[in-house]
Amino acid sequence: MSWTLTADAIGDLARGAAVLGTGGGGDPYIGSLLARQALAQHGPVTVVGLDEVPDDALVLTVAMMGAPTVMVEKLPSLDEVVAPVHALATYLGRPVTHVACAEIGGVNSTIPVAAAAALGLPLLDADGMGRAFPELQMVLPTLYDVTASPLAFSDEKGNVGVLQTVDNHWTERIARVACVEMGCSVMISGFPMSGAVAREALVGGSLSHSLAIGSGIAEARLAKTDPVAATVARLGGREFFAGKVVDVERATTTGFARGRARIEAPAVESDAAEALELSFQNEHLVAQSGDVTYATTPDLIIVLDAESGEPITTEGLRYGQRVRVVAAPSDPRWHTAEALAMVGPGYFGYDLPSHRFDGTPERELVEAGA
Amino acid sequence: MSWTLTADAIGDLARGAAVLGTGGGGDPYIGSLLARQALAQHGPVTVVGLDEVPDDALVLTVAMMGAPTVMVEKLPSLDEVVAPVHALATYLGRPVTHVACAEIGGVNSTIPVAAAAALGLPLLDADGMGRAFPELQMVLPTLYDVTASPLAFSDEKGNVGVLQTVDNHWTERIARVACVEMGCSVMISGFPMSGAVAREALVGGSLSHSLAIGSGIAEARLAKTDPVAATVARLGGREFFAGKVVDVERATTTGFARGRARIEAPAVESDAAEALELSFQNEHLVAQSGDVTYATTPDLIIVLDAESGEPITTEGLRYGQRVRVVAAPSDPRWHTAEALAMVGPGYFGYDLPSHRFDGTPERELVEAGA
Structure with a gap:
């Protein structure tokens, strides 16, 4: 099924994508600015379901690469967004037919909208x-x-x-050092694949899903119901902690925003643990309280504003914020042994097994994949 | 005038090129290995004078980029040498007609020979x-x-x-960080230019000149005359110091071999200064003794074995070597104000005016270029 994406849906799309971004993927406000500008200049974008992509399509992903802490201060231009697609088309010697998101996030789901609009291609x-x-x-x-x-x-x-x-x-290694040298954030385009491969390898429906999450939060607020509960229901996840951000440690190193956040629960509000520690590298990777692990990569760890339900990115965490922390299942393919070797806690240097969003460890899989 | 370059000339070419390499440009032994292999596999290379290049030729330079300290341990393959030329031809969408040296040096004058042989192109x-x-x-x-x-x-x-x-x-900035990430030495090809531009912008005759210097050293040794004197005469330079290498400080940082060498003259052999200090970043940049500056970049500072006249590269400097140090004029275009701003001592962080190879400072030019 294909549908038309217009500027008035961008706010909900970016908000929902920032929820799925699990702390990373860029700030939704920054992301919507560029998408809105591109849609205003070039008209709406046709969004195409995976079932409708022709087998022989040439699909490229488009994304921003770098530290989210830098992205909020160094906005790309539309020229910068389309430059890597043009360079790749020149190198490949054939025209690109479809644009796709490499990941879901506040910037990385809206930058491809801007690219698709400016290039006149379906997304x-x-x-x-x-x-x-x-x-x-x-x-x-x-x-x-x-x-x-x-x-x-x-x-x-203008460097390409x-x-x-x-x-x-x-x-990753070569692009990352180039990215750091070029100012810690660049636009990228890659993963050229046919429509047939895209249908198999990508996660389908994620823009619709983001839009539903984002508009669900807005609707809950209008209806004076709990926007966090609405999000939890849509994600099939669970809220496992609520409290106040009391400490954020953050450094932009080797092109990433790395750090830790500590969230304390007032005794009256929570009878669970007293403090939660979140560790991140652009995205939240591990949520722990003392010896208890609540969730780890590849499942989603999402920090939401306690009242408004707005997603808070890792670079947006600030002392004093009242937040609620949600865990949600990732695409099941991330839980294979091969996938866990690539994105499990061990890859990021954490000596602990991957935990499903419900807090149970999946030791066997990790051992098989290590 | 065009001539044919065969494997038996490679030794002299590499030796002479290492003299002009002013300490850098790579080790002549390493350089000759690959050129000899390529000539054996693919036959001799036609070397073409600048006066014979067609105006509409597509000339690319070919070189090794990185730290000479690494190059001596990480030999490139012929595949690696031709890969950037092929990638560039794909990107440009038209065939390359001629290969040229980016610089003169023990490796960087012989790698292009290997590339020309393997590609079947004139050099x-x-x-x-x-x-x-x-x-x-x-x-x-x-x-x-x-x-x-x-x-x-x-x-x-196999990364390109x-x-x-x-x-x-x-x-330079982006290629340098990629080079460091890729192991501190890579093959590069670039500076695409027409034959008409090459004729104006390049230094003509430098392979013939290298060959003459290299064979001159060999002939002087056979004739039991002084090979250093033969080289000095060919360069129009002067020998300004002789002594023993007593200290070498060297670090491979940010992709370069950087350091200092101290050479002491025995009182009986020299009535000049007692010690000479050479500072280098791949190439020798400054030759000083106390307050006296003998020569600086862009003029050539060349360290030769005192007996055999063999050039010694900066990564080849060792305690105890008996050496003679020669200064020689660079191409006069390096002495313009614009050029000195790019390659004069100030660019490399030395707070002193550029000195001509005869030791006289060229203050006016530096001030105009700063």
Whole structure:
């Protein structure tokens, strides 16, 4: 099923995408600015379901790569957004037919809207993760042997590069150092794949899902019901902590926003643990309280404003915020042994098994994948 | 005038090129290995004078980029040498007609021989500097507004990249971080230019000149005459110091071999200064003794074995070597104010005016260029 995306849906789309972004994927406000500008200039975008993509389509993902802490201060222009797509089309020697999101997030679900509008191309109702992850090889297409390269990158100064690498890890390594040198955020386009492969390797319906989550939050607020509960229901997740942000430790290193946040629960409001610690690298990776692990990557850990239900990104965490923390299941393909080796807690340096969003560890899978 | 380059000339070519490499440009032994292999596999290379290049030729430079300290341990394959040329031809969408040296040096004058042989293309009797310099934008074509990009790079693993940048400094910056990530040495090809531009922007005759210097050293040894004197005469330079290497400080940082060497003269052999200090970043940049400056970049500072006259590269400097140090004039275009701003001592962080190879400072030019 295809549908038309117009500027008035961008706010809900960006908000819902920021929920699925699990702390990363960029700030929804920043993301909507560029998408709105592109839609105003170039008209609405046709969003196409995976079932409708022709087998021989040439699909490219479009995303912003870098530290979200930098993205909020260094907005891309439309020229920068389309430059890597043009460079890749030149390198491949054939026209691109569809644009797709590499991940779901406040910026990374709206930048592809801007690209599709400016290029006059349809956008797939899909993405490569069903959430956001910090490194570029961390997409389901990697598990389907889709190569990240040729991958192109561009900056706001007008510099462009094209990489053709031996594997997706090397694309990440070289693109990351280039990204850091170019100012810690660049636009990228890559993972060229046919429509047939896209249908199998991507997560379908993720833009519709984001839009539903985003508008659900707005509707709950209008109806004076609980927007967090509405989101939890849509995600099939659970709220496991509520409290006040009392400490945020954050550093922008090697091109990522890395850090920790501590959230304390007032005794009256919660009879669970007294304090929760969230660890992140662009996205939330681990939620723990003392010895108890509530959830880990690849499942989603989502911080929402306690009253408004607005998603709070890792770079947006501030002392004093009243928040509620939600865990939700990821796409089930992220729980295979091969996938956990790529995006499980162990990859990020945490010596603990992956925990499902309900808090139960999945030791066997991790051991098989390690 | 065109001539044929065969494997038996490679030793002299590499030796002479290492003299002009002013400490950098790579080890002549390493360089000759790959060139000999390519000539054995693919046959001799036709070397073409600048006066014979057609105006509409598509000339690309080919070079190794990185730290010479790493190059001696990480030999490129022929596949790695030709990969950036192929990537660039794909990106440009038209065939390359001629290969040229970006700089003159033990590796960087022989790698293009290997590339020309493997690609079946003629090699220009020319290079971009008439010497070696550490950063890729430091070629005379930059002064003629030739862009370094599109520039391609490759490593021994099979990774390839193409850059299209806003200026030659940005090509250097992005290629350098990629180079460091890829293992501190990569093959590059870039500076696409027409034959007409090459004729104006390159230094003509530099391969013939290298060959003459290299064979001159060999002939002087056979004739039991002084090979250092033969080299000094060919360069129009002067020998200004002789002594023993007593200290070498060297670090491979940010992709360069940086350091200092101290050479002491035994009182009986020299009535000049007692100790000479050489500072280098891949290439020798400054030769000083106390307050006296003997020579600085862009003129050539060359360390030769005191007996055999063999050039010693900066990564080859060792305690106890008996050496003679020679200064020689660079291509006169390096002494313009614009060029000195790019390659003079000030660019490399030395707070002193550029000194001509005869030791006289050229203050006026530096002030105009600063």
